[in-house]
Amino acid sequence: MLDTLRRIVQEVNNAPDIRSALDLMAQRVRDAMGTEVCSIYLRDNNEERYMLMASEGLKREAVGRVSLGTSEGLVGQVGQREEPINLEDAFSHPKFHYLAETGEDPFHAFLGVPVMHHGEVLGVLVVQQRDARRFDQSEEAFLVTISAQLSAVIAHAHASGVLFDQLDTKDLPSIHDGQPGSTGAAIGIGVLLFPETDLSAVPDRDATDISGEIALLDEALVRVRQEIRDLAER
CATH class of the missing domain: 1.20.5 (Single alpha-helices involved in coiled-coils or other helix-helix interfaces)
Structure with a gap:
């Protein structure tokens, strides 16, 4: 499983853009876990919704169109709790919200984990399966580890202003959250350190x-x- 994880991370880091990285992640995770669905929902703070940005197993036309409120459905529940939700039968959960556009009718088993960066929820990574069964601890640990790797890619895209179509204007300023090194206030020139493995991000x-x-x-x-x-x- 470690070799699989390493290979997925390497492929995602080498993807030419964020959308390719998300599609690749969904495909590789579904294949590695042997599930029927893997989907990635990203949080749009401007709209306060989770947008379906990639999926292997749900309807392709739903990607980029279907969204959920930040407190809506199981995806919203994962984001609010900031911890995995592992359900044998998602349909029986009181927070389950049916989305006809995605074609998720037959999928009962649900495992969703938050994608977090510096304590902020950036999205939710979900796998689903037709049979009603609970994902085991190793599967849950694998998905949590994958989500941690995905968070860096998403955070960089967020900071670069290319995560959502409406944010692809180069002239708009971008906001970067930093980590304080000492108390007090200072004024100076900010420097953005580009990820070492992302050569395409270097201007x-x-x-x-x-x-x-x-x-x-x-x-x-x-x-x-x-x-x-x-x-x-x-």
């Missing part, structure tokens, strides 16, 4: 001194090799 800039840039790259490679050697010795 292209014209180089004024090409030979100097190459020298910096060579120096960085030497330092990284030495750091790896030191780490191996420790």
